[in-house]
Amino acid sequence: MLYLKKYFTEGLIQFTILLSLIGVRVDVDTYLSNQLPPLREIILGPSSAYTQTQFHNLRNTLDGYGIHPKSVDLDHFFTTRRLLNQVRQLDRLSVPSTELNTWLVHRETETVVSTSSQSSPSITLDNGASLEDINNIDSTPFSCCHKKENDIDLIDILWRQDIDLGAGREVFNYSNRQKESEEKPSLLESKDRNEERESLRNGINLQGAPPVDGETGESIPEQVCLSSQTSLSLQECLRLLEATFPFGEEAEFPAADVTEEISVSNEEAPSTSQSLPLGSQLPGDEPQLDLEQQWQDIMAIMELQAMEVNTTDPQTDFSSASAPNGTTDANTVANFGLATRSTPINEDVSLHQASIPSCSQDFPQIFNSQLDSTSIPPPRASMPRLSSSNSSNINSTFGATNLTGIFLPPPINGSSSNITSTPTLPDPFATLLEESMLDEISLLDLAMEEGFSQAQASQLEDELDSDSGLSLDSSHSPASPSSSETSCSSAASSSSTSATFSEEGAVGYSTDSEVATAETEEGAVGGYQSEYSKLCRMSYQDLSQFHPQLDSISHNHTYNLPLSSAFSEHPELPLTAGKKTIRDKHSSKLQPPQDLLDKHSSRDxxxxxxxxxxxxxxKIINLPVDEFNELLAKHHLNEAQLALIRDIRRRGKNKMAAQNCRKRKLDAIITLEQGVQDLRRDKARLLKEKMEFLRSIRQMKHKMQSLYQEVFSQLRDEEGRPYPPSQYSLQYSADGSVLIMPRSVTAAEQNRKPEKKQKDKKK
DNA sequence: TGCCGTTGTCATGTC
DNA sequence: CGGACATGACAACGG
Known part of the structure; x- marks a missing residue:
């Protein structure tokens, strides 16, 4: 029956899709709203009452049959779950959807080379060729994605995803899919086609399974689902990239941007050679600018990622979804799109250590593996550069500053081509910047080590779950028509077993054996009740019109309790419910065994x-205590009945309380998650601003350096000879004056307190 | 078969 | 003091 149901469902959906493809519009909702329970159940699976989405307040908002019971709260629920999973990843940085798009750029350059080159001149300029090379080198399964078979398979995946609303996740899980194909090969396609597709997948290790980086062993996000439908998305990706790097200078080096983020994200892959094409792409006279640009890019990406956390779309999630099964170690860092890109890109480039040396210094953890595996010189040499750049205090905000230390680290050769042996005065600003940089680095490092893929994977799973929500638990749905008929015709077995339950049931605590017995004898009842209470909930508002006492339920407690008992008291209820009530009352032992699966529904x-x-x-549960006592007084009940009623009331109330408690927990988590996201966004913004400031400072420093050289070269002593830069330096005083001082004095000042020996000329 | 999420239930504490 | 509620903990169940 389950098999038949699934077959029927999928067949219907396929048929609908086919009809829609040939132009015949099929409005499934119309059929669903026609209140044809069997069809409705078959198509939609068991109602939401059977699913685990019984958030009372949501349920109460449903407006009878007109609205599909899943349409509202399921979305909300799965959104909630998705958010919850995000919360569970609070300590991780979310995978930036943008980064996936960036990866798409790479892939599209192969598949849609023309499009790439045309739509994105900025990227193709710097990246096009290298990307081609990279992709050629690429040994990861991605390179296979451009094969024709992969396209077919990809289309097939999308097709099946569209068809099988409940199989979204499985589509992207190779093993599951394989199993699915083995289990029901005849459902969607012929066995031959199945085998063919399987062979294709096996041969190319395709997207059905989460591909694994051959080098790092890291899982690689699948891009299949995206790439097939995102030939258009390339431009969007480029727009995103451009939006991510709004700085004019950065816009000129998109390749550097991408490469930078790749190199960072790939930190955990020691086997990959660390290299960047930056050296050839960037002006050699401004390596520091490269560094800042790159970090700006990182920051911007992070920011964008944070911005898009709330708006993660399924597409984005697909990328992360592929991150399989949560490798929780730091390697998961590489699980998001960037990391996958990094491998090929880093293979033929040599990392920039000249351009971001301080980066290596400041981010020892981030680049640790890289540094270990590459011939990057000791980063210490470049460290002072960053500090000096940070210390470019032109406004002499911090008092007299040694301009030499700032602008002329290597006074020996007298040029600005710095070598870093010159000790510089400890600059407060520099310290601040360094510390903040280190903080940022630690944050980055943390983010890197925490890994993104898990969060996104779970996100994706939730998204797919939402897609598959229609078929949730359909495998054991008690709502099959046949079982309904059977239960309808069954006799009142409960009465026959009443003696068995009269004692234990009164106590309210049933042993497992008792439960088992109960299920054996009454399982059909419970199995049907699930369906029944679902229908009751669907028509809850309508029922309230007939039975005002039901309103108190919604007033007192928003949580939905099974209303089947209420129905049982009111045979004048709507026809469907009435029939269900009758069936419910006349439960049968003849129920199919699958209905026993629902044994936990409404034991009380x-x-x-x-x-x-x-x-x-x-009534037992929800009536106010006064009315409840009146009710008890009205009926003459024995002790066992009274005990059972009290237990039912206690358990029912506690059940609602537990539901509310859990919901509150969930809400609290969601709220916290929102706060975390806001903070992340702020952090990204602040980091971006900081990088802008750093860049601005560096630019000013360069200007000051040039000015310094110009001024220094024009200085002459009394005899008209130029001052040797190795012996003299300019000092910037607090009053804005610039002094030329012997270096020995300057060095002494650095060690002691500055004692302002104004020696020579003032300028 | 073990893991994990969900749900119901109990015990306990608080209001 | 009893009832309602909240919540941690546990077990059962299903995927």
């Missing part, structure tokens, strides 16, 4: 029926 209701409690569990 079964007990109440067994004990012949004359009113519904809803």
């Amino acid at each position: 209701e079964r007990r109440a029926r067994t004990m012949k409690i004359p009113f519904s569990n809803e």
Whole structure:
């Protein structure tokens, strides 16, 4: 039956899609709103009452049959779950959807080379050739993606994803998919085609399974689903890239941007050679600018990533989704798109150590592996550069500053081609910047080590779950028509078993054996109740019109309790519900065994029926204590019945309380998650601003350096001879004056307190 | 078969 | 003091 149901469902969906493809519009919703329970159940699976989305307040907002019970709260619920998973990844940086797009750029350059080169001159300029080379070198499964078979498979994946609303995740899981194909090869395609596709997949290690980086062993996000539908997305990616790097200078070096983020993200892959094409792409006279640009890019990417956390779309999630099964170690860092790019890119380039030496210094953890595996010189040499750049205090905000230390680190050769042996005065600004830089680095490092892929993978899973929500638990749906009929025709077995339950049920605590017995005898009841209460919930508002007492339920507690008992008391309910009530009352032993799966639904209701409690569990649970006592007084109940009723009330209330408690927890987590996202966004913005400041400072420093050289070269002593730069330096005083001082004095000042020996000329 | 998420339940504390 | 509620903990169950 389950098989048949799934077959029917998928067949219907396929048929609908086919009809829509040939121009015949099929409005499934119309059919679904026609209140044809069997069809509805078949198509939609068990109602949301059977799913685990029973957030009471949501359910109560449903407006009868007109609205599909899953349409609202399921979305909300899965959104909630997605957010919850994001919260669970709070300590990680989210995978930037942008980065996936960037990866797409790489891939598209192969598949849609013309498009790439045309739509993105900025990228092609610097990146086009290298990307080609990189892709040629690329040994990862991605390179296979451009094969024709992969396209077919990719289309097939998308097709099946569209078809099988419930198989979204499995589509991207090779093993699952394989299993699925083995289990029901005849559902969607012929076995031959299945085998063919399988062979294709095996041969190319394609996207069905999360590909693994051959070098690092890291999981590689699948891009398949995206690439097939994103030939258009290339331009969007480029726009995103451009938006990510809004600085004019950076816009000239998109390749550097990409490479930088790659190199960072790939830190954990020691086997990959660290190299960057920066050296050839960037002006050699401004290596520091490269560094800042690159870090700006990183920051910008992070920011954008943070910005897009809230707006993660399924597409984005697909990329992360491929990150399989959460390798939780630092290697997961490389699981997001960037990392996958990094491998090929870094293979033929040599990392920039000349351009971002301080980076290596400041981010020892980040580039640790890189430094170990490459011939990067000791980063110490470049460290002073950063500090000196940071210390470019032209406004003499911090008092007199040694301009030599700032602008002329190597006074020996008298040129600005710095070597870093010159000790520089400890500059407060420099210290601040260094510290902040280190903080940023640590944050980056943390983000890198925490890894993104897991979060996104879980996100994707949730997204796909939302897609598959229609078929949730369909495998054991108790709502099959046949079972319904069977239960309808069954006799009141509960009465026959009432003696068995009269004692234990009164106590309210049932042993497993008792439960098992109950299920054996009454499982059909419970199995059907699930379906039944679902329908009750669907028509809850309507019922309230007939039974005002039900309103108190929504007033008191928003959580939805099974209303089947309430129905059982009111046979005048709508036809469907009435039939269900009758069936419910006349539960049968003849129920199919699969209905026993629902044994946990409303045990108390079964007990109440067994004990012949004359009113519904809803009343028992939700009536105010006064009315509840009145109700008890009205009926003459024995001790067992009273005990059971009290237990039912206690358990019911506690059940609602537990639901509310969990929901509150969830809400709290979501709230915290929002706060974290806001903070992340702020952090990204601040980091970006900081990088802008750093860049600005460096630019000013360069200007000052040039000015310094110009001024120094024009200085002459009394005899008209130029001052040797190795012996003299300019000093910037607090009053804005510039002094030329012997270096010995300057060095002494650095060690002691500055004692302002104004020696020579003032300028 | 073990893991994990969900749900119901109990015990306990608080209001 | 009893009832309602909140919550941690546990077990059962299903995927």
